[in-house]
Amino acid sequence: MFRYTNRTILGVAETLPSLYTWNLNNATSTKDAFKQAVSSLMDNLANIASTGTSLGKFATGSALSPFQAIYALVQCTPDLTMNECSYCLSQAIGEIPQFLDTKRGGRIYMPSCYFRFEIERFYDLTAADTGTTIPSPPSPPPSNDTTTIVNKHNSSRTTIVVSISAVAFAVLFISSCMFIISRMRKPKLKPQKHELTEAEDEITTVKSLQYDFNTIRAATDHFSDANKLGQGGFGAVYKGTLAGGKLIAVKRLSSDSRQGDLEFKNEVLLMANLQHRNLVRLQGFCLEGNERLLTYEFVPNGSLDKFLFGKHDTIS
Structure with a gap:
């Protein structure tokens, strides 16, 4: 140990x-x-x-x-x-x-x-x-x-x-x-x-550290568009601020996404075991009803396509 x-x-x-x-x-x-x-x-x-x-x-x-x-x-x-x-x-x-x-x-x-x-x-x-x-x-x-x-x-x-x-x-x-x-x-x-x-x-x-859905919803201001960082194939990503001031990035999987429970559990397991300075770390998850959320550390430097294609919007 x-x-x-x-x-x-x-x-x-x-x-x-x-x-x-x-x-x-x-x-x-x-x-x-x-x-x-x-x-x-x-x-x-x-x-x-x-x-x-x-x-x-x-x-x-x-x-x-x-x-x-x-x-x-x-x-x-x-x-x-x-x-x-x-x-x-x-x-x-x-x-x-x-x-x-x-x-x-x-x-x-x-x-x-x-x-x-x-x-x-x-x-x-x-x-x-x-x-x-x-x-x-x-x-x-x-x-x-x-x-x-x-x-x-x-x-x-x-x-x-x-x-x-x-x-x-x-x-x-x-x-x-x-x-x-x-x-x-x-x-x-x-x-x-x-x-x-x-x-x-x-x-x-x-x-791992399982977040309450109400905590994530409050941190993202009810998943407001102002906190929306981007849209992926399986759902949107939002910026959030926890009660203690810690910044997080929340991936909210869409209800009609083809990513099922098995893919969700595999991603949690994979990201929880990956530790590298160049990888965004998984902070926790939320599985409540139809809501499936993945919580990552917030990286303010933007996404890869910003540096490849010259985009100027900040995406975590």
Whole structure:
């Protein structure tokens, strides 16, 4: 985790802005059992991570839902206290029902904490040497097929048979996952880059600084013609002034534009991740009813066609 800013952030548990990513596929096991296993695992790991030291506040672990293993990692910035870390992780975990419900995997990034869970192990088990705790996965409930071959009057014998079956299944499952991952993994491929380029298997979305529509409307004086900077293929661009005096440029997509929700989300995701001194930075967005707005930093030097064709009107 890396972060810098021009204000004090040490010892402050911040949960906004947030970034959400999830696996496209749903869990194959019973949904209620899967959700319960994820929730219980996350709560246990959050309690462990919050009791960490200033050298690290994180934990990894695994659990078993019916016929499916779950692996998870939770982390706080080490400057937080136990209560601050616990608060940040509880806010992040509380978003699971809204954004990651029954998904096979997902991640939520916040300025002060982060978590991830998958049905395949994505962390190195040697991480336990650095102070994390890896709980053993619980045994799944015995199936009807197993209990029919065991003497129902011998409870201890039933427990032994079911436990051996669960352990054998877990070992076989983990071994298969490790073999598949080792065959598919490309050499010298950084995990961070691989995780962010899984375009074929995951749908990635971003929740950055989201503006209220009334705030943008007030900043542009109700999208008045006096503040209109130009007209593009997908809508008009307006100059705006926020309450604190900050200048912004607002791209208001027209309702009859051929640019749909997918194109809108792609542009938000693309611009939010692009950082370059020669690119206009995305400040936020607004998605309310039929209104789709993109808010950029205001650049007073004008547009490219002004310098190419000698136009003298100022367009951001």
